Every structure is written in structure tokens, then in C-alpha cells.
Amino acid sequence: MKNYMVTHTFKSKEMKDKFTETVASMKMEDIVKSMTSDKAACQMTWNTPGDTMEMFCWWKGTDPEAIKNQLGQMNDFFEPHKFVECNDDVMDFNK
Template sequence: MKNYMVTHTFKSKEMKAKFNETVASMKMEDIVKSMTSDKAACQMTWNTPGDTMQMFCWWKANSEADINNQLGQMNDFFEPHKFTECTDQVMDYNA
């Protein structure tokens, strides 16, 4: 699988609020299940505070299309995603 850093931009403040409400109503195991398959799996998510309209996720996936397919109806909250493929070479400053 390839590594992708993905910028997810909410369509509006209302959509961000609705997304946050939806996720808050879910159990963690259901969130993980909805974000994981054999073709695309979200590794980490960085939410942003206040009026910031982006969130950032690290995905492992075979392709950008597989990430969009995994997100399914959650895509409705966002503008088209911005994908950046990354190498496996990581500089871990916490090691």
C-alpha cells in the first residue's frame, strides 16, 4: 500500500459541525471499522480547532480512489480531497 497525506476541506462551517456531531455519536470501534478495509485504512487523523475548515489524515491505500470509496457517504461533508503520496522514508524525531 502507498502512504497518502490527505487534506479534507469541509464544504461549510455547518458541514463541519454536522460531521463532528456524527462522529461524536459513534463508538470508537465503529469509527475504526468505517475507516479500515483491505484497500484503504486511515492511520491517523488531525482535527483542527475553531473555524479552521481543514482536517488532515494519514492513509495507507492502494489508490486515491480507494480512499474515496472507503469514505463513502462521509465524502458529502467535504470538498474534493487533496492527496499527497508520501514515501516510506520517515524521519521520526520522537524515537
């Protein structure tokens, strides 16, 4: 699978709040299950504070369409996603 950094932009402050409430009501294993398949899997998510309308996720997927399909109804919270494909040459400054 390919690596993608994805910018998810909320449609409104209300949609961000509703998304936060929805995720907070879920068990972690259900969140992981809903974000993982053989064609797309979310690796990490960076939520943003306050009125910032974007969140950022590192996905592994066969292509952007597979990621959109994996998000399913969650797509309703967001504007069209912005995908940037990344290669596997990672510089890890924590080692």
C-alpha cells in the same frame, strides 16, 4: 499499500459541525471499522480547532480512489480531497 497525506476541506462550517456531531455519536470501534478495509485504512487524523475548515489524515491505500470509496457517504461533508503520496522514508524525531 501506499502512504497518503490527505487534506479534507469541509464544504461549510455547518458541514464541519454536522461531521463532528456524527463522529461524536459513534463508538470508536465503529469509527475504526468504517475507516478500514483491505484497500484503504486511515492511520491518523488531525482535527483542527475553531473555524479552520481543513482536517488532515494519514491514509494507507492502494490509490486515492480506494480512499474515497472507503469514506463513502462521509465524502458529502467535504470538497474534493487533496492527496499527496508519501514514501516510506520517515524521519521520526521522537526516538
